[in-house]
Amino acid sequence: MSKEKPALKRIDDYRWEVPQTGGMRVRGLIYASEKLLKESGAEGVEQVINVAHLPGIVKYALAMPDMHWGYGFPIGGVAAFDLDTGVVSPGGVGYDINCGCRLMLTALTLADIENRLSQLVVDLFRDIPSGVGSTGEMRLSIEEEKKVLKKGARWAVEQGFGTAEDLEATEDGGVMDFADPERVSQKALERGREQLGTLGSGNHFLEIEVVEQIFDTSVARAFGIEEGQIAIMIHSGSRGLGYQICDDYLATLIKHMNKIGLSVPDRQLACAFIKSPEGQDYLAAMACAANFAWANRQMLMHFTKESLCRSLGISPRTLGMRLLYDVCHNIAKIERFPVGGKELPLCVHRKGATRAFPPGHPQVPNRYRSVGQPVLIPGDMGTGSYVLVGTNRAFEESFGSTCHGAGRVLSRAQATKKSKGRSIEKEMAERGILVMAAGKGTLREEMPEAYKNLDAVVEVVHQAGISQKVARLRTVGCIKG
């Protein structure tokens, strides 16, 4: 940890500068209101400073308003590195590689399901494997698993879990093509092979939501979002495979840094130069986990579709489920951004941050290109979600990135303590939200008070102009791991 006390300079109501001091190679830039900044605590700011020490970092180390303490990089951290002089760091991606969200719209309204809601939640809970160490129905051979790692969501579609149209509405088309399964350890393969098609535990969830407010009617129309519409939000990642890949490469890169004499302020920031064999190996392994996560969310979507049709006794046509978009919020990508008047390829790390590309960008799917990329922001359990849209300002200022969610304010233990003697399940039900969870303590640990206010977080990115509000969704049913 860096010793200097972080002194912040206010730029405007939503931007704070961390001045460049000591060994920092660039300054820091934090998006936050005064209130959110206070909630983030000093540890997050110190981590922004630590990230600014890394070789080859370009422009500034960024943090989003949902910033909170993480391993190495803060959660909500964004940093871009020059391909020739910069580094890639597993700590800048996180343990849950390609943790992300997928929002599916339906042709149903709340009135269509209101009477059946509790049965729907029970059925989804039964049909979607969730919880600690949950395993799916599929036990892949290592050979087949490697195909998943190579092909991502495309593998799932080839197996009948969805359509080619789903791939178009997935970030990167649901596959990173530089994935190399030979760079993944046996341990990681072993941890992943039983977990494809499972939600996981902790903050991962599947929610039934209703569109409650539209902020931008023309973008909402382009996205196909209407008030009163039922939608399903899935929040999951690459499961044990991703955790193991992160863990394996942290250990490898600590050795590697000792060998080449590179020192960083925190071991969790272990890194390698992007163009070194070690850096390339990590990227190729990380891409495998990213692909696994995309295949996983594609399968979860398929299971959800089947479960809803069965439970409601309707045809897929009546359900009318289609994928709005799938985004990752824990990833490193090679993308091009304007730097000093030129557009350069950079290695952008987003750890608890979401891509927010502007209208006209070639990586935005055709059907949305005139308005910009859909950005999905899940709240904490039962709060609902936002759909935002990417902006030019994000492209120019924040490496095409925005916030990813609400962000923790209470530790799991603090939340458990604070919820003593209360029934979180009952409290949620009183607010009209039906919840089922696999883990006994999950509801306490994940209770709404444990998180920052989602509306306040989204207001900051909206006012700062790094994404724009399109719609807000309210939760009516939730299954947790």
Next chain:
Amino acid sequence: MKRKYRFINHIADVGIKVYGSSCNELFRNGALALYDLLVDISTVLPKEEHKITVQGEDLTDLWVNFLREALSLFHIEKVVCCNCYVAVINTGYGEAIMYGETLDLNRHRLKQEIKAVTYHQAYVKKTSTYWVGQVIFDV
């Protein structure tokens, strides 16, 4: 040593602070603390032996890598453990035997998921009378 270990709270995660009258005992107690977080350890029988060997850049790196290997038994071999014998601990190398059995969800109650062992605030040190170590888990 009265106390072998205690659990510590961290912002998003959980950690352990571990004590031992020797470095070997510290490592043993660390492995026990890890499994005590994962599973109701009183329901686990020492039916199988699993040998683990680890390397490290320094003692703290070895400590983290040792706990990583111990956790791997659960994630990869689906084994839960209730005891540990530490045979060798040097700065750069360690050897231990973990005792336990194959996970059986009908008998073993899992307490919580541990995704990984992290380097954050990890340390091992010797005071004048005993050894102490700490580690934070990503859960």
